[in-house]
Amino acid sequence: MAQVQTNEPARIFNMYKKMLLIRAFEEAAAENFHAGNVRGSVHQYIGEEAIAVGICENLRNDDLLTSYHRGHGHSIAKGADPRAMMLELFGRVGGTSGGKGGSMHIADFSVGMLGANGVIADGCTISVGAAQAIKLLKQDKIIVNFIGDGGINRGPFMEALNWAKVYELPVLFVCENNQIAATTTTKTVTAGDGIEARAKSYGIPAITIDGNDLLLVDSTAARVVDEIRAGSGPQLIQAMTYRLKGHYAHDEALYRNPSEVESALKNEPMPRTETWLKDQGVSIEEIDKAKDQAKELIANYVSDAHEAPWPDVSDAFTDVQDVGSPAEGAN
Ligand SMILES: Cc1ncc(C[n+]2csc(CCOP(=O)(O)OP(=O)(O)O)c2C)c(N)n1
Numbered sequence: 001m002a003q004v005q006t007n008e009p010a011r012i013f014n015m016y017k018k019m020l021l022i023r024a025f026e027e028a029a030a031e032n033f034h035a036g037n038v039r040g041s042v043h044q045y046i047g048e049e050a051i052a053v054g055i056c057e058n059l060r061n062d063d064l065l066t067s068y069h070r071g072h073g074h075s076i077a078k079g080a081d082p083r084a085m086m087l088e089l090f091g092r093v094g095g096t097s098g099g100k101g102g103s104m105h106i107a108d109f110s111v112g113m114l115g116a117n118g119v120i121a122d123g124c125t126i127s128v129g130a131a132q133a134i135k136l137l138k139q140d141k142i143i144v145n146f147i148g149d150g151g152i153n154r155g156p157f158m159e160a161l162n163w164a165k166v167y168e169l170p171v172l173f174v175c176e177n178n179q180i181a182a183t184t185t186t187k188t189v190t191a192g193d194g195i196e197a198r199a200k201s202y203g204i205p206a207i208t209i210d211g212n213d214l215l216l217v218d219s220t221a222a223r224v225v226d227e228i229r230a231g232s233g234p235q236l237i238q239a240m241t242y243r244l245k246g247h248y249a250h251d252e253a254l255y256r257n258p259s260e261v262e263s264a265l266k267n268e269p270m271p272r273t274e275t276w277l278k279d280q281g282v283s284i285e286e287i288d289k290a291k292d293q294a295k296e297l298i299a300n301y302v303s304d305a306h307e308a309p310w311p312d313v314s315d316a317f318t319d320v321q322d323v324g325s326p327a328e329g330a331n
Pocket residue numbers: 069070118119120147148149150151152178180181182186243247
């Protein structure tokens with residue numbers, strides 16, 4: 001059944017609150033990375049929040065999701081518990097993967113979040129495998145695969161497009177085009193006419209939208225998700241955006257053109273959504289309160305993470321793939 005989707009301010013305000021939560025999470029994640037509390041790496045999703053929230057708003061709890069290395073926002077938008085995510089970043093008991101996965105491996109199967117992934121484009125093939133299972137089991141779920149613009153130049157993306165189309169699988173590829181892949185301007189290393197054209201060359205319907213426009217992401221996702229659920233086969237959305245921070249937390253991104261950053265800051269999704277809300281009658285006080293609440297909530301989760309216990313040494317060997325051992329008694 002088609003989703004009933006309206007633009008009433010209360011619904012958009014709730015989505016904006018999720019965006020605030022993501023932003024507060026990312027700011028705290030970077031701060032704690034710099035303080036040495038979070039090991040490994042942290043790739044902030046700052047500036048791209050409208051995409052995750054606009055897409056996931058249109059998913060059911062039992063719909064599935066795969067992500068990439070910049071996956072905190074997708075996880076929160078899909079309903080993963082940000083407290084458990086913060087504990088995961090800190091490597092503590094109570095984390096989404098018991099503290100053993102870290103920032104790039106957030107997963108929460110209870111909300112359909114199959115996992116972030118540090119291997120570029122590998123989420124694509126995982127999502128196609130899951131979509132194949134959905135089809136075989138005759139379920140009416142769909143899966144969304146978030147991928148970066150750099151990821152589309154890896155082989156698994158092409159394989160996934162092909163397989164998804166051949167079997168008409170219920171998968172939505174969402175390419176978050178933040179225009180930079182690590183330190184490289186993506187268009188300088190991408191042959192052809194870009195992501196949309198690449199999907200269309202496989203017969204996959206594709207559309208390019210402004211990913212910083214929350215309402216547009218939301219309405220596009222509402223339509224596309226409905227179509228896929230009704231059996232359209234795979235589709236792709238390219239959401240244009242900009243990565244406002246460095247590639248990872250300790251990258252100052254000095255390779256970027258300052259004027260490009262300046263215009264990106266004017267176009268970023270938080271103030272744009274705020275302006276819409278104010279125009280609809282939401283007061284500045286309500287908006288400021290929502291900002292404070294998001295920061296306070298995340299600050300509490302950081303305190304909880306500091307206090308949570310470390311996993312026991314014996315846990316190092318649980319939850320790992322059993323690669324087999326010689327059968328007892330074998331020579
Ligand atoms: C297979 C593989 N090759 C290279 C890398 C190193 N790497 C990590 S992030 C990245 C750039 C990814 O850019 P994009 O897909 O556009 O995502 P963004 O970081 O811009 O969100 C690269 C090359 C990797 N993680 N995996």
